[in-house]
Amino acid sequence: MSSTNIDSIVHEACNAAGLPVHGFVTKNTIAANFYLFSQKAYTAYRLSEAGGIVMALLPYNPDPDLEPPSSLEQGPYMKVGAFAAYNHYAVLLRLLKNTAEKLAAVFSVSKKSFALAVNSRLPEKPLAVLAGLGRIGRSSLLINRHYGPACVIGAIVLPGQIEIQNMEKPDTKDYCKDCMRCVNACPSHAIEKGGFVKEKCLQFWASIAGNLPKELKNVWGNMLYGCDECTKACPFSSRLLKNRGGPSLFGFAPPAAILEEKEKRPGRWISAPWLVTASEEAIKLALKKTALGMSWISVQAMKRSALICTELHSGQFDRKTRKA
Numbered sequence: 001m002s003s004t005n006i007d008s009i010v011h012e013a014c015n016a017a018g019l020p021v022h023g024f025v026t027k028n029t030i031a032a033n034f035y036l037f038s039q040k041a042y043t044a045y046r047l048s049e050a051g052g053i054v055m056a057l058l059p060y061n062p063d064p065d066l067e068p069p070s071s072l073e074q075g076p077y078m079k080v081g082a083f084a085a086y087n088h089y090a091v092l093l094r095l096l097k098n099t100a101e102k103l104a105a106v107f108s109v110s111k112k113s114f115a116l117a118v119n120s121r122l123p124e125k126p127l128a129v130l131a132g133l134g135r136i137g138r139s140s141l142l143i144n145r146h147y148g149p150a151c152v153i154g155a156i157v158l159p160g161q162i163e164i165q166n167m168e169k170p171d172t173k174d175y176c177k178d179c180m181r182c183v184n185a186c187p188s189h190a191i192e193k194g195g196f197v198k199e200k201c202l203q204f205w206a207s208i209a210g211n212l213p214k215e216l217k218n219v220w221g222n223m224l225y226g227c228d229e230c231t232k233a234c235p236f237s238s239r240l241l242k243n244r245g246g247p248s249l250f251g252f253a254p255p256a257a258i259l260e261e262k263e264k265r266p267g268r269w270i271s272a273p274w275l276v277t278a279s280e281e282a283i284k285l286a287l288k289k290t291a292l293g294m295s296w297i298s299v300q301a302m303k304r305s306a307l308i309c310t311e312l313h314s315g316q317f318d319r320k321t322r323k324a
């Protein structure tokens, strides 16, 4: 099989799986950028033997208009970030798996020789940049020309038999210029002129138990897990916002259309009093197989955030403002 054929078969498999926005990192580029990988990741993903890496993006609407639960008895409600309300990591993993299975069949290689990664130990943003999928914006997120920052990133590490030959040209567009929208939108001032300060980002604390720094507690509001403010504010997310699950996205299926029912959990709103009173086991069970059910997300951190929310709001949830 000629090398050009290999590249076009991989492109086709990604498109057919519903991942039209993807790019490649070749074997040589992996080797030239070995410093990006931790030793652990380099070994675990068998990068020294890989034929290349496919990087793919899955878009999401950063401000989905998902109804709060119909019963208001258990308000105030806490907000789950858009990528997690519907489990976009699980969806992307499923689409990457479909792509790998197709390639395994075409090239007659074992399915096990592919490694799939979403929110992994791989440096996903730098790899997406190398694959020509965009540039890192002031918010520190990858900005893609179709999806802006409103996308999650995944990877398929290809076996040595499937050796990618060509890469897209790097994206050289200066997206941010003098725009400061994410800087102004960030409730906790985590995005500064000099860059992003992760310890000031609300999402950094969402999974860590213990007291919050005072400045962050004051602006925490009703957030549970996932903050959408910098993504929502970015002008390059606006096409997705206009497309709220609408008919099509640049000719591709709208993000909401490819979700399976089981991936539409836990939804956008979770009762704060329930989080405060339920046992750790009950919460783990209810959130199992959702983006909030990951081992590194502390249930005690969620309980702490729920206490802040209930202390802050004693009234009912306002359907119009979506605030408790």
Ligand code: B12
Residues within 6 Å of the ligand: 033, 036, 081, 082, 083, 118, 119, 120, 121, 122, 123, 124, 125, 126, 129, 130, 136, 139, 140, 141, 142, 143, 148, 149, 150, 151, 152, 153, 154, 196, 198, 201, 203, 204, 205, 225, 226, 227, 228, 230, 231
């Ligand atoms: C830890 C982590 C966090 C931490 C810290 C984030 C941070 N920016 O440092 C916290 C909890 C705060 C966080 C928050 C969020 N995260 Co997060 N997070 C991660 C995770 C798991 C690891 C990132 C990391 O720390 N890497 C190690 C550091 C050293 O690398 P780095 O951040 O990439 O920074 C280096 C490079 O960017 C490099 N670099 C910059 N440009 C270029 C260009 C080239 C060519 C090269 C070679 C290198 C390079 O310089 C930096 C310094 O070394 C990644 C998944 C992953 N494996 O990448 C998701 C990930 C970055 N997160 C993601 C998301 C969606 C979010 C949130 C929007 C979630 C939410 N709704 O709350 C917020 C956004 C906050 C923000 N403004 O960044 C997405 C980003 C998608 C995108 N479009 O960019 C990722 C990629 C997960 C995924 N698979 O989709 N996150």
Ligand code: SF4
Residues within 6 Å of the ligand: 185, 186, 187, 188, 189, 190, 191, 200, 201, 202, 203, 227, 228, 229, 230, 231
């Ligand atoms: S995720 Fe929220 S808190 Fe974190 S940088 Fe973005 S706007 Fe700020």
Ligand code: SF4
Residues within 6 Å of the ligand: 137, 138, 139, 140, 143, 175, 176, 177, 179, 180, 181, 182, 183, 233, 234, 235, 236
């Ligand atoms: S909001 Fe503006 S400054 Fe922030 S990442 Fe988007 S384009 Fe860049």
